Amino acid sequence: xxxxSTPRRLRLRSLGPWLLxxxxxxxxxxxxxxxxxxxxxxxxxxxxxxxxxxxxxLSAEVRVLGIKAGEFHFEVGRxxxxxxxxxxxRSKMSTAGLVRLFKATDGTSRTTMDLRAGRPLxxxxxxxxxxxxxxxxxxxxxxxxxxxTYRSGGTPEHKVQRLPSGEHALDMxxxxxxxxxxxxxxxxxxxxxxxxxKDLWRVVVTFQGERQVVFRDQPRSVxxxxxxxxxxxxxxxxxxxxxRFTIWLSNDAGRTPxxxxxxxxxxxxxxxxxxxxxxxxxxxxxxxxxx
Numbered sequence: 001x002x003x004x005s006t007p008r009r010l011r012l013r014s015l016g017p018w019l020l021x022x023x024x025x026x027x028x029x030x031x032x033x034x035x036x037x038x039x040x041x042x043x044x045x046x047x048x049x050x051x052x053x054x055x056x057x058l059s060a061e062v063r064v065l066g067i068k069a070g071e072f073h074f075e076v077g078r079x080x081x082x083x084x085x086x087x088x089x090r091s092k093m094s095t096a097g098l099v100r101l102f103k104a105t106d107g108t109s110r111t112t113m114d115l116r117a118g119r120p121l122x123x124x125x126x127x128x129x130x131x132x133x134x135x136x137x138x139x140x141x142x143x144x145x146x147x148x149t150y151r152s153g154g155t156p157e158h159k160v161q162r163l164p165s166g167e168h169a170l171d172m173x174x175x176x177x178x179x180x181x182x183x184x185x186x187x188x189x190x191x192x193x194x195x196x197x198k199d200l201w202r203v204v205v206t207f208q209g210e211r212q213v214v215f216r217d218q219p220r221s222v223x224x225x226x227x228x229x230x231x232x233x234x235x236x237x238x239x240x241x242x243x244r245f246t247i248w249l250s251n252d253a254g255r256t257p258x259x260x261x262x263x264x265x266x267x268x269x270x271x272x273x274x275x276x277x278x279x280x281x282x283x284x285x286x287x288x289x290x291x
Contacts, residue, residue, distance in 0.1 A: 040204045043167065044190035046118025047183045050253065051280075052087065054078045058257065059275040068097040072271060076177070086121070087113045089173040105129045111173040118178055123171035125197065136197050142168045149198045161200050169193040169200060179225060179247060180255040182207065193232070203229040210251055215258050221251040222258060254278075 055077055062070035075090040089111040095103055106128045112121045125136040133152040138145050143166045149157040163169060170178065175194045184190070186209030194201050205227040213222050225247045244263045250256040260271040 040189045040191045042190050044178060044182055044192050044205060045184075046178060047181045048115060048118065049181050049255075052076070052078050052115070053278040053280050055277075055279045057275075057277045058273060060257075060260075060271045061274050062096075062269065062271045064099070064269050067099070069099040069269075070095045074173070074176075085114065085116055087115055087177075089113055089177060091173060103130075109171075109173055111171055113174050113177065117168070118174075119168040120171050120174040123173070123195065125171075127197075134197075136195075138171065138195055140169055140171070140195075142166050145169050145195055145200065147195070147198050157198075159198065161195075163193060163200075167193050169195055171195050175203070176257070179205065180249060180257065182225070185209075194229070200232040201229045202232050203227055211248070213248060213258075220258070222248045223251050223255065224248055 053076070056075065058074045060072045060074075061068060062072060071094055073092045077088040077090070089109075091107075091109045093105075093107040093109075094100075095105045107126060109123070109125045111123045113119070114121055120140045123136075123138045123140065127134045127136075131152075133150075135150040136147060137150075138147045143164075144160055144162045147159050147161065149159075151157075161169075170192055172194060175192060178192065182190070182205075184207035186207060188207045189204060190207075191202060191204045194203055205225055208224040208226060211222050211224045213220055215222075227245050227247070229243045229245075230241075246259075246261045247257060248259040250258060256273065256276055258273050262269045
């Protein structure tokens with residue numbers, strides 16, 4: 001079924017980062033209808049890709065109300081030590097265009113991911129928001145996350161957040177990588193915990209299966225996923241409204257992200273792929289561009 005009306009450039013007012021920019025959009029969303037009382041009990045399963053390039057680089061543009069609001073660059077680097085057990089995920093984000101005149105924000109992120117388990121070991125997010133600098137460093141392990149938050153002019157804040165059920169929480173980069181390679185039947189649901197900055201979120205996703213969209217004026221078979229996230233807090237009165245998003249991936253082995261769409265109080269936010277490069281040449285892991 002063709003859905004030329006899915007990502008519409010002029011009507012979509014899309015996403016904040018899959019990292020920084022998604023978080024910015026989510027932070028201002030209006031409360032939607034209450035989520036279902038049925039609690040999803042299965043974690044999203046890790047399906048390792050059959051072939052991982054030595055280097056993969058993606059670039060995307062973020063548009064809000066049809067106006068360019070930001071740029072996003074993502075990189076996956078295969079390890080060069082020959083063991084092949086870890087991958088390094090890097091990203092760079094910045095506001096752009098007219099938005100940057102009002103809010104100059106830049107961010108970089110680095111994640112070391114265990115490819116056997118499909119879970120992060122360490123993550124490091126740096127945000128430059130005008131004159132204010134924030135840095136979030138974390139160690140991820142089953143059942144707990146150790147975080148250290150640095151703010152310009154402030155004292156480092158250390159915290160251990162525990163997950164009684166023993167889940168191994170993700171960060172935004174590893175969560176995106178996990179979803180790219182998720183294999184499931186249409187209608188299947190799963191959940192995971194993810195760290196955004198210093199806050200822990202629980203995300204429930206639904207695998208929608210194959211769809212047809214128009215990408216760069218050409219029909220394209222895609223895999224569609226929808227999700228909803230809420231901040232994990234001990235006190236019910238601190239609970240946030242659910243944040244909703246949709247992901248469209250190419251329907252092939254590479255599962256390239258084409259669109260990511262998210263809600264915000266002012267409309268919809270869209271992140272759309274603008275460039276994609278892969279290198280299977282082994283020396284590329286040594287010569288990988290560093291964001």
